[in-house]
Amino acid sequence: MHTARVVIDPAFRIGEADRRLFGSFVEHMGRCVYGGIFEPGHPTADPLGLRQDVLELTRELGVSVVRYPGGNFVSGYRWEDGTGPVGDRPRRLDLAWKTIETNAFGLDEFMVWARAAGVEPMLAVNLGTRGVQEALDLLEYANHPGGTSLSDRRRKHGAEQPYDVKLWCLGNELDGPWQVGHKTADEYGRLAAETARAMKLIDPSVSLIACGSSNRGMATFAAWEATVLEHTYEHVDYISAHTYYDPSDGDRASILASAVDMDAFIDEVVATADHVGAKLRNRKRLKISFDEWNVWYQSRLQHDLDRRGWVEAPALIEDGYTAADAVVVGDLLITLLRHADRVGVACQAQLVNVIAPIRTDTGGRAWRQSIFHPFALTARHARGTVLRTEPVTPSHDTKRYGPVPSLSTVAVHDDETGALSVFAVNRGETPLSVEFDLRAFPGLTTTEHLTLDGPPRRLDTAGRITVELAGASWNLIRSS
Structure with a gap:
C-alpha cells in the first residue's frame, strides 16, 4: 500500500464555496426536457406537466443554478416560440440536434419548474442566428x-x-x-460587447457571461479568449469554459486523471483573462463560468444522430455511468472547489437523461445514476471556506497526461458549525494510506469516512487520522 500525507489548516484560505458551483443544465436535447423534467400525463406530473419524481431528485441532488435552454440548441432558438398558449406555438426544425421542436415547453414553464426545484435560473440568448434586439426583447419580457x-x-x-x-x-x-451562426473571435466579440452594453441599459444588475472556447483542444483556444475579452472585458462578469471527458477508448488511467486537464484549463483561462485585464488597465478580475462539464461517451453521439430522421425528442446520448465515472465526477468537483477564488459558476451537463445523473423511463420511474452521488454529497457538505491542500503524494503514469499525483484533495471549513469536510480521490489503482493532519482544528471530536460503495466508518480524531483509500475511489472525510 502506498502512503500520502495532507496538512489542513484554516489559514490556507482559497475563497468561499459559492453555491453556484453546484449548477446543472437543461437543454432542449434528446429527452432532457420532453420525457425528463416535463411529461404531461405521467403518473407524477402536475397540471402543467412537470414530473414531480424528477423534481424531488433534483432537490436531493442539491442543484443550485440551472442553465437553459442551451447549449447548441440556443443558437437557432426563437424564445418567443415557447411562450403563450401552447396550442398556438409553432413546431420548428432544431438544426443543432436534428429534431422537431414542438415548443410545448418554453421559458414560462421553465421558470415555474425552476421555482419548484428551488434553483436559480441562468438563461442563454441566441447570438448565432439572432442578435442585440432579440436579446433585449427576451430580457424585457423576463x-x-x-x-x-x-x-x-x-x-x-x-x-x-x-x-x-x-x-x-x-x-x-x-x-x-x-x-449554427459560427463566428470568428472578432465577429463574436463585437456582437457580445454590443449586446452586453444594451442589456445593462435595461437591467444593470444582470451578470453576463461571454463565450470562451468550446474546449481546451480547440485550435483557437486562448487566442479566442484573448480577442473576445479585448472587446467585452469591461462589459461582462464571466468567461465560459466547457469540457467533457470520454472514457470510450478504454484508457482507464487517463480518464481517472481527467481533473488534471481541467485544472490546467482553468489556470490557462485565468492567465489569459488577467493578461487582457492588465493590457486594458482594468482592475476588475473576471471569473470563470464553467457551465458545461461532465463525463461523456462522446464517440457515440454521431451514431445517435445518424440513425434516425426528423423526430420529436428522441433518446440521445443516454449514457449509463460506471463507478469509475463517478470517481471522475467527484474529482472534477474537487478541482472546481480548488479554484473557488476564480470559478464562480459551474454547471454539470445535463440534468436528466442526456449524459445525466438522473434517468427516467417515459411513463415510468426516475432513478439516480452513479454520478449522482458524489455531486449530491459534495453539494451538501461543501459549505463555507475552501482551504488549499497540498498533498505529499505518490504519482503514477498515464498515457494522456504523463505522471499525475495519485491523491487529489480539497477541504471546506464551515465557519458557522465548525465542521470540516475533506474530499479526496485516489486516482490510482493501488490502495493509499493517507495521514490527515488536523491539529489546527483542536475542537473536532468525531470523524466519519464516507465512500460510494459502503456505509460510513467512524475514525479517531486525535490530531492526526489515518484513512485507507481504496484504489480508484472517491472519499469524504467529515469531521465535527
Missing part, C-alpha cells in the same frame, strides 16, 4: 416589471411578477464550426 409591450405579454401569460433573472450567457460555443 425582467421588466410591466407597462411595456413585452413585460405586459409576460403578465398576460400568467407571470405577474418579473422573473428577475440575474445570470445570462451571451450565446453558446460560437467558436465551434458545428454551431
Whole structure:
C-alpha cells in the first residue's frame, strides 16, 4: 500500500464555496426536457406537466443554478416560440440536434419548474442566428416589471411578477464550426460587447457571461479568449469554459486523471483573462463560468444522430455511468472547489437523461445514476471556506497526461458549525494510506469516512487520522 500525507489548516484560505458551483443544465436535447423534467400525463406530473419524481431528485441532488435552454440548441432558438398558449406555438426544425421542436415547453414553464426545484435560473440568448434586439426583447419580457409591450405579454401569460433573472450567457460555443451562426473571435466579440452594453441599459444588475472556447483542444483556444475579452472585458462578469471527458477508448488511467486537464484549463483561462485585464488597465478580475462539464461517451453521439430522421425528442446520448465515472465526477468537483477564488459558476451537463445523473423511463420511474452521488454529497457538505491542500503524494503514469499525483484533495471549513469536510480521490489503482493532519482544528471530536460503495466508518480524531483509500475511489472525510 502506498502512503500520502495532507496538512489542513484554516489559514490556507482559497475563497468561499459559492453555491453556484453546484449548477446543472437543461437543454432542449434528446429527452432532457420532453420525457425528463416535463411529461404531461405521467403518473407524477402536475397540471402543467412537470414530473414531480424528477423534481424531488433534483432537490436531493442539491442543484443550485440551472442553465437553459442551451447549449447548441440556443443558437437557432426563437424564445418567443415557447411562450403563450401552447396550442398556438409553432413546431420548428432544431438544426443543432436534428429534431422537431414542438415548443410545448418554453421559458414560462421553465421558470415555474425552476421555482419548484428551488434553483436559480441562468438563461442563454441566441447570438448565432439572432442578435442585440432579440436579446433585449427576451430580457424585457423576463425582467421588466410591466407597462411595456413585452413585460405586459409576460403578465398576460400568467407571470405577474418579473422573473428577475440575474445570470445570462451571451450565446453558446460560437467558436465551434458545428454551431449554427459560427463566428470568428472578432465577429463574436463585437456582437457580445454590443449586446452586453444594451442589456445593462435595461437591467444593470444582470451578470453576463461571454463565450470562451468550446474546449481546451480547440485550435483557437486562448487566442479566442484573448480577442473576445479585448472587446467585452469591461462589459461582462464571466468567461465560459466547457469540457467533457470520454472514457470510450478504454484508457482507464487517463480518464481517472481527467481533473488534471481541467485544472490546467482553468489556470490557462485565468492567465489569459488577467493578461487582457492588465493590457486594458482594468482592475476588475473576471471569473470563470464553467457551465458545461461532465463525463461523456462522446464517440457515440454521431451514431445517435445518424440513425434516425426528423423526430420529436428522441433518446440521445443516454449514457449509463460506471463507478469509475463517478470517481471522475467527484474529482472534477474537487478541482472546481480548488479554484473557488476564480470559478464562480459551474454547471454539470445535463440534468436528466442526456449524459445525466438522473434517468427516467417515459411513463415510468426516475432513478439516480452513479454520478449522482458524489455531486449530491459534495453539494451538501461543501459549505463555507475552501482551504488549499497540498498533498505529499505518490504519482503514477498515464498515457494522456504523463505522471499525475495519485491523491487529489480539497477541504471546506464551515465557519458557522465548525465542521470540516475533506474530499479526496485516489486516482490510482493501488490502495493509499493517507495521514490527515488536523491539529489546527483542536475542537473536532468525531470523524466519519464516507465512500460510494459502503456505509460510513467512524475514525479517531486525535490530531492526526489515518484513512485507507481504496484504489480508484472517491472519499469524504467529515469531521465535527
